[in-house]
Amino acid sequence: MKVTLGLLQHACSPDPKENLEKTLSLAERAAKQGAQIICTQELFRSQYFCQSEDHENFKLAEPIPGSSTSAFQKLAKDHDVVVIASLFEKRASGLYHNTAAIIDAGGALLGMYRKMHIPDDPLFYEKFYFTPGDTGFRAWDTKYGRIGVLVCWDQWYPEGARLTALQGAEILFYPTAIGWHPKEKSEYGVNQHGAWETIQRGHAVANGCYVAAINRIGLERPVGGDGIEFWGQSFVAGTSGQILAKASVDKEEVLLTTIDLGKVDVTRTHWPFLRDRRIDAYGDLTKRFIDRS
Numbered sequence: 001m002k003v004t005l006g007l008l009q010h011a012c013s014p015d016p017k018e019n020l021e022k023t024l025s026l027a028e029r030a031a032k033q034g035a036q037i038i039c040t041q042e043l044f045r046s047q048y049f050c051q052s053e054d055h056e057n058f059k060l061a062e063p064i065p066g067s068s069t070s071a072f073q074k075l076a077k078d079h080d081v082v083v084i085a086s087l088f089e090k091r092a093s094g095l096y097h098n099t100a101a102i103i104d105a106g107g108a109l110l111g112m113y114r115k116m117h118i119p120d121d122p123l124f125y126e127k128f129y130f131t132p133g134d135t136g137f138r139a140w141d142t143k144y145g146r147i148g149v150l151v152c153w154d155q156w157y158p159e160g161a162r163l164t165a166l167q168g169a170e171i172l173f174y175p176t177a178i179g180w181h182p183k184e185k186s187e188y189g190v191n192q193h194g195a196w197e198t199i200q201r202g203h204a205v206a207n208g209c210y211v212a213a214i215n216r217i218g219l220e221r222p223v224g225g226d227g228i229e230f231w232g233q234s235f236v237a238g239t240s241g242q243i244l245a246k247a248s249v250d251k252e253e254v255l256l257t258t259i260d261l262g263k264v265d266v267t268r269t270h271w272p273f274l275r276d277r278r279i280d281a282y283g284d285l286t287k288r289f290i291d292r293s
Contacts, residue, residue, distance in 0.1 A: 006035025011218035031079035061090035077107030086175035165207035179230035
């Protein structure tokens with residue numbers, strides 16, 4: 001079965017309402033151009049607020065289901081598309097998650113994935129805001145295929161990709177907000193971006209599936225300083241890790257890519273990594289570290 005993906009890459013303003021309207025407009029454009037599965041970038045309703053630790057930013061959070069999911073459910077129903085929407089979830093007072101809502105064609109809210117791996121690095125102070133996810137790694141049957149969804153920092157962990165693929169996911173989606181510290185870009189920028197792209201292409205290879213990474217663009221300085229220069233370059237990788245489509249560094253885009261889900265079966269049959277896994281020998285993966293001294 002052939003399926004067209006629509007990845008929404010854009011800059012974000014300080015106004016959540018404006019960002020929602022822009023994302024809905026881009027999603028509608030993607031649907032009218034033939035997209036069947038549409039994915040937003042990470043936390044599209046705001047600028048990347050995790051550049052500082054500020055309790056005021058918790059006001060950006062919303063319940064799921066809520067107003068954003070309702071808007072995307074209507075869009076999914078009107079255009080018969082699947083939507084993955086990355087949101088700042090308020091689960092309860094003092095309990096917040098970085099969450100992706102999965103909406104099937106027809107508008108049904110299939111469920112959610114709560115980001116499992118939470119970073120804490122300069123200008124990426126996510127541990128202040130997000131409780132680690134408790135949904136586990138999941139896959140969903142949608143009208144246009146079985147999909148898995150992980151979020152940003154999750155993309156560096158082969159365990160998450162593998163456990164999602166082992167549930168039959170044919171496409172792994174990674175809504176993302178990642179960029180350069182401007183002062184580091186000249187020295188580290190090429191290698192940082194190369195590592196980000198390579199690890200995700202590796203997930204496609206190791207699991208014989210498609211990978212779609214969706215990133216924002218623009219320089220954001222919500223608390224002053226140098227801010228973060230988001231590097232865009234959203235992409236889709238094929239079942240052998242090849243780049244099928246890639247967006248620009250700095251332009252707003254609806255990246256459309258048509259993929260053939262039949263190639264997942266072909267790839268997994270001819271490169272039978274799942275068959276040859278030594279599950280009897282992997283017990284130590286559940287340990288934090290293996291001290292052999």
